[in-house]
Amino acid sequence: MQQFWLSRQKQQKKQIESGKIDAGTRGAVTGGTQMGALEVLIRDILVETGLKETHIKTRTALELPGYYRPEKKWDLIVVSENKLVLAMEFKSQVGPSFGNNFNNRSEEAIGSASDIWVAHREGRFGDGPAPFLGYLFLLEDCTAVHRPVKNSEPYFHVDPVFKDVSYSKRYELLGRRLMRERLYTAACLLMSTNSKRTRVTQPAEDLSFAAFVAALRGHIVTFVNKQ
Secondary structure: OHHHHHHHHHHHHHHHHHOOOOOOOHHHOOOOOOOHHHHHHHHHHHHHHOOOHHHEEOOOOOEEEOOOOOEEEOOEEEEEOOEEEEEEEEEEEOOOOHHHHHHHHHHHHHHHHHHHHHHHHOOOOOOOOOOEEEEEEEEEOOHHHHOOOOOOOOOOOOOHHHOOOOHHHHHHHHHHHHHHOOOOOEEEEEEEOOOOOOOEEOOOHHHOHHHHHHHHHHHHHHHHHHO
């Protein structure tokens, strides 16, 4: 978690020094390595569980075919014996624009999963079993994400579970429903403060890192034992 914030700061500083400054906080995210430490951690867990390190991709060759589009680049994939074993997304949200970005993140997550499952049905990934789809989300822990948010309902009422809940609660509901509808095998929600010594919290037990890793290990053990 600490590495996430350090990476953002370094990227923003580098852009300032080069004179290429993006609007708002975008300068802190255009480098693309903020979640690198978490990717390495997951890779180590996969190797420890029995996968070959050469089958785990985290930086290059991450494109997978879709159904509604030719391809999409994932954040971490495992391809073994010409079979797609798993595909994962590592996403984050840092303030101040939580509103629009929540909708964008929701659409991305739903769209990516829907696309890959139809591609799987169409035989794009060989004749192996269904892959593990993982969604790991890191949300900045600050005052803004804990305030109740009002909904616009000009014609119809929103689902009651979204009534006056915070953005952190919205992300919790998103993760839980992504799993309930089987769009993702497992989802994880982590919260972290932007401070020199970050404070990490996990608001929901069913979306905890431990639960996420347990599901991941179970899938990998089953795959390895069938080889």
